[in-house]
Amino acid sequence: MATAKRHRSARSWRRSEKCSTAFVEIFRQESVNLARLLSLVFILFWKGFNVSLLVVGSVAFDSIRTPYGQAEMIPGGSASYFAVTASYFTPVNVVAVVGEDFGEQHLRLFQGRPIDLSGLERAPGKTFLWRGEYSSDMNEARTLETQLNVFESFAPKIPAAYLDSEFLFLGNIDPVLQLHVRKQLPRARLAACDTMNFWITGKPAELKKTLASVDALIINEGEARMLSGADTLRRAAAGIQSLGPRIVIVKRGEHGACFFEGKSIFFVPAFPLEEVRDPTGAGDSFAGGFMGYIARHGNTSEAHLRRALVYGSVMASFAVEQFGLERLLRIERQEIEERFQDFKAMTHFDV
């Protein structure tokens, strides 16, 4: 019995030893898996809470007249259009300046959306004001009045929490400020900027430095020609690429947009609306859709960039349906997806 017991206990010990070895082994493996799991959870949390899309631009009051009506002192500006649009895809941090006249009722527009306004500075004085009108050819605005106000001495201050933003959009502001911001985010995976005739002719040397520092330029067609001195789209894009940005996106108003990266070219039309009520902010909404989609997926492969361009055109088409931010503030997710599918139906053909 004793022997039998000993044997049993020896077997049992050996079994127990085996068990504990196996347990240790499982634990060792599981702890590796657990470590992996924990780091994944940490990354997901970190990604979830770490807003990685930053826009620096203007928050303004616009007074707009179009053949469909007019609006007085409505909130606008490149950063506003960009942030509201991109917020349908990903959280957005905003760096901009407003004056004392930009009240709580105006700030409320951004509430209830993943838009962080801790970089929105309030300065003594009045908010930047733009007054413009469109004739029946909605492709170009005629500026009636520009009051820079607090924007005149705007020096973008990037909150520390924004400094590791992976995606950056530099709205159409002084190229000196654009470069100043760009330099503070050297690790951004995709930095894009916009510019206009005023800076092309007014600060060409400064603009060239900014262009040399960004990955992408998103620019109107006429200004792409002006900047490059080239007459065809293809030469204009190549000319701009030689200044720095590897990606050139030419906005063509009602004719859509065209994308150039290396030898690759991609066209996206503008959505053919029955009525265009106010084209203000279409370009920044395009950029918001484009950058928002990229930041959401954290992927800059060409397949993603192409889809992002289509989302850009989708969002621009909503922007122009009503005055100012009106339509952009009440889009349903499903409407965005439906219009995205419409773009496929309007552009694809069987070979």
Add this chain to the structure above:
Amino acid sequence: MATAKRHRSARSWRRSEKCSTAFVEIFRQESVNLARLLSLVFILFWKGFNVSLLVVGSVAFDSIRTPYGQAEMIPGGSASYFAVTASYFTPVNVVAVVGEDFGEQHLRLFQGRPIDLSGLERAPGKTFLWRGEYSSDMNEARTLETQLNVFESFAPKIPAAYLDSEFLFLGNIDPVLQLHVRKQLPRARLAACDTMNFWITGKPAELKKTLASVDALIINEGEARMLSGADTLRRAAAGIQSLGPRIVIVKRGEHGACFFEGKSIFFVPAFPLEEVRDPTGAGDSFAGGFMGYIARHGNTSEAHLRRALVYGSVMASFAVEQFGLERLLRIERQEIEERFQDFKAMTHFDV
């Protein structure tokens, strides 16, 4: 034996009877098949030799100045551009008029191609002449001189052999003449026409009658707005569709073209060339590629129409690479297919 023989012969007779019945049956079936085969061969022959695409338009001399140079008295006109382009896809019949100055050396341009000129009338007097120039914005020509000459009294005579054409393109001529031709080809499966501001303002009632008689209008964007009185592309197309044509194709110059049929919309960009040397004839080359592809396949399904539109844009892009018909006269089949594939690469995206 005799009985056995009789039996055998009876069996043999019965077998032979069965055989002959079977043979008759097979012959009967085969003759049906043969009849089918013969009719198929006949149809193929008939289709092969029966040219079913007809263009009625102008054959002219053009004097053109662009930022890239100038050309004096080179052959042009809507029917010339259309015929040369469409001839890459299918045989084409031409109805037009030239003067005594349009010599053998000019007619040689059409030789060696499946272009039938038996409908090209030679009238006493001079050939239609157009003199125009383009500024650096190549999108619009400035007309410096127009001499109608023999075109002034042009009354298109459709040769009897052309009267059963299945596909018809009415180039940009007097809508009264367009309707006159259209009425002579009531069985055409697809009749398309072009028009311009001159007729929209000059002969609106006559133009409306022509539009009510065609399946498709191929028109410049500005003229589509002028004709419809609408400001957006979508409303312009709907307005034109209400006048008759179920298909509206809006040519947008360097921005490509847009197609409307029922609820379906399709965009094709213009090929982004490094250099556009002479935009003359781009619209008619577009129409030639479009109608040529359709006539080649004899199919007007939407999938075919979309591919036809891409071929239209492909051919227009070749047209503008050199002055006049120069480039169009020396395209390789492979170049056309390569550019067609380029269009797919420039427009498709994964959903």
